[in-house]
Amino acid sequence: MAGHKRVLLAAPRGYCAGVDRAVVAVEKALERYGAPVYVRKQIVHNIHVVTELEGKGAIFVDEVDEVPEGAHVVFSAHGVSPAVVNAASDRGLHAIDATCPLVTKVHREAVRFARDDYRILLIGHDGHEEVEGTAGEAPDHVTIVNSPEEADHVVVDDPSKVVWLSQTTLSVDETMETVRRLRARFPQLQDPPSDDICYATQNRQVAIKKVARDADLVIVVGSANSSNSVRLVEVALEHGAKAAYRVDYADEVRQEWLDGVATVGVTSGASVPEVLVQEVLSQLAGAGYRDVEEVRTAEEDLMFSLPKELRQDPSGRRDERALGGRGRA
Numbered sequence: 001m002a003g004h005k006r007v008l009l010a011a012p013r014g015y016c017a018g019v020d021r022a023v024v025a026v027e028k029a030l031e032r033y034g035a036p037v038y039v040r041k042q043i044v045h046n047i048h049v050v051t052e053l054e055g056k057g058a059i060f061v062d063e064v065d066e067v068p069e070g071a072h073v074v075f076s077a078h079g080v081s082p083a084v085v086n087a088a089s090d091r092g093l094h095a096i097d098a099t100c101p102l103v104t105k106v107h108r109e110a111v112r113f114a115r116d117d118y119r120i121l122l123i124g125h126d127g128h129e130e131v132e133g134t135a136g137e138a139p140d141h142v143t144i145v146n147s148p149e150e151a152d153h154v155v156v157d158d159p160s161k162v163v164w165l166s167q168t169t170l171s172v173d174e175t176m177e178t179v180r181r182l183r184a185r186f187p188q189l190q191d192p193p194s195d196d197i198c199y200a201t202q203n204r205q206v207a208i209k210k211v212a213r214d215a216d217l218v219i220v221v222g223s224a225n226s227s228n229s230v231r232l233v234e235v236a237l238e239h240g241a242k243a244a245y246r247v248d249y250a251d252e253v254r255q256e257w258l259d260g261v262a263t264v265g266v267t268s269g270a271s272v273p274e275v276l277v278q279e280v281l282s283q284l285a286g287a288g289y290r291d292v293e294e295v296r297t298a299e300e301d302l303m304f305s306l307p308k309e310l311r312q313d314p315s316g317r318r319d320e321r322a323l324g325g326r327g328r329a
């Protein structure tokens with residue numbers, strides 16, 4: 001028999017400033033140029049967001065050579081390599097760059113350290129779009145380090161000129177373990193000038209750690225290809241949750257997960273609209289979990305202005321929706 005049934009709702013959760021900006025950028029481009037507007041890769045890693053934008057006339061493609069010449073194409077929040085920018089330009093596409101400014105910051109760091117002839121150890125998941133984009137800024141200088149274990153084997157030519165950078169959406173704890181192992185091998189390893197793991201990723205991990213301590217079960221709303229959502233499941237399990245699962249939609253919550261469960265923790269990844277969390281809460285309420293307590297560990301009010309290509313309306317006036325930022329948790 002479960003005790004008093006309750007939900008601990010993590011905050012911050014859900015949309016970050018970079019995701020909000022990217023989604024608004026596609027909506028704005030559709031409004032301004034009419035459908036279809038092409039988007040290279042998923043604008044953000046959430047199936048619901050992508051499906052909704054498809055309904056409004058966005059067409060998602062894998063590469064710019066699938067976009068008709070002269071059309072508008074939006075680059076996703078995860079960023080693109082210079083090779084993609086050049087390919088779009090060669091095709092005469094009108095590109096709108098919705099790369100999150102915090103990803104762009106990491107790109108700039110990569111360019112700068114490559115110029116100074118550093119070996120850049122980029123901690124991140126090989127094959128993830130963000131890592132491809134960042135590595136593409138300095139392909140001859142970047143070595144991808146996927147895990148703490150890989151840190152034990154990575155080879156560099158000059159151990160006196162090594163710096164680590166990272167993907168923005170990793171587990172903070174696992175990344176620090178990777179760095180610890182790298183530094184044990186390369187004592188002169190330099191740190192990035194500022195944190196590469198972004199504020200939203202860090203805040204959501206801190207909040208779910210606090211929730212997980214008291215949770216029999218944690219439900220993370222987010223898509224399977226969303227790095228920060230998948231990390232939230234891992235972090236919850238590492239910090240005391242007896243079980244943790246990821247769902248895209250409320251109807252994926254299985255009855256057997258709730259057997260004997262008193263406290264359910266709920267959170268969502270940085271690309272997840274709040275409506276999906278509310279649907280999970282309704283589902284849980286139907287199963288007797290009506291008592292919802294928010295566990296807040298940070299306030300967020302960061303906003304990014306829209307991509308520069310969209311900041312002015314066609315008559316030259318500054319667009320009143322130039323700021324994103326609907327994504328306060």
Ligand code: SF4
Pocket residue numbers: 016017018019077100101102103168169198199200201228270
């Ligand atoms: S998760 Fe972080 S890096 Fe990614 S879009 Fe959001 S703020 Fe930007």
